[in-house]
Amino acid sequence: MDIPPWTIKIHCQGVHTKGSASLALVHLRKNETLPRLATGFGISTATAWRYVDETLEVLASWAPGLQEALVGLGKGDLVIVDGTLIPIDPIAAYEPYYSQKHRKHGMNVQVIARPDGTPPWFPRATPGRTHDLTAARAHGIVQVCLTRQILVLADRAYQGAGATFRTPYYHHGEQPEHCQQFNRDHARLRSPGERAFAQLKTWRLLRRARCSTRRIGTAVQAVHTLLTCTYSG
Numbered sequence: 252m253d254i255p256p257w258t259i260k261i262h263c264q265g266v267h268t269k270g271s272a273s274l275a276l277v278h279l280r281k282n283e284t285l286p287r288l289a290t291g292f293g294i295s296t297a298t299a300w301r302y303v304d305e306t307l308e309v310l311a312s313w314a315p316g317l318q319e320a321l322v323g324l325g326k327g328d329l330v331i332v333d334g335t336l337i338p339i340d341p342i343a344a345y346e347p348y349y350s351q352k353h354r355k356h357g358m359n360v361q362v363i364a365r366p367d368g369t370p371p372w373f374p375r376a377t378p379g380r381t382h383d384l385t386a387a388r389a390h391g392i393v394q395v396c397l398t399r400q401i402l403v404l405a406d407r408a409y410q411g412a413g414a415t416f417r418t419p420y421y422h423h424g425e426q427p428e429h430c431q432q433f434n435r436d437h438a439r440l441r442s443p444g445e446r447a448f449a450q451l452k453t454w455r456l457l458r459r460a461r462c463s464t465r466r467i468g469t470a471v472q473a474v475h476t477l478l479t480c481t482y483s484g
Contacts (some may be wrong), residue, residue, distance in 0.1 A: 271302035332444075
């Protein structure tokens, strides 16, 4: 574990700090099932569910909101906005979770990243069918960046987002050299944003989730809290 359980100080009635933190960390890091965790920790499955749920909820509550994450950013500042899919097991009834883009079931997760790839904000996950631009609008990303005049680098999925979003030119036949150069520069500046998702997915639960879709959104924000603790030392 990169973060020892004792560093997570959970001030919440009914949460057994050390035990629940250990359970939650193993669940997130190794994607262990709760029945297996319960056996390993010598507790009932119901207790394991409760410990993990309580711990993830508290950690998620510490994750910054959008306005807090963008404090100090304004006109002339640059961020990267991107989306990814956290796969889930395919279920016929889960049509809202099927992503046409990725050709699989999952949850859509957006990120705002700094130019070095550090993520100041992950919103809650939405069903995989949600288009990246739709998700960015729903989370308030488009509007807050427009209001603050923050320049945003994003891929073509965000075309039409607004005046502060910069997306690559489409490849329509032979592009003029200045368009090709813009796309190369855009890709170079945007590439660190992939680091944010790479860090998120070092936690195996977020590579292929076997938990409820509700817990995925909570887990994303819980991991963001843990990542923030890592950045701040």
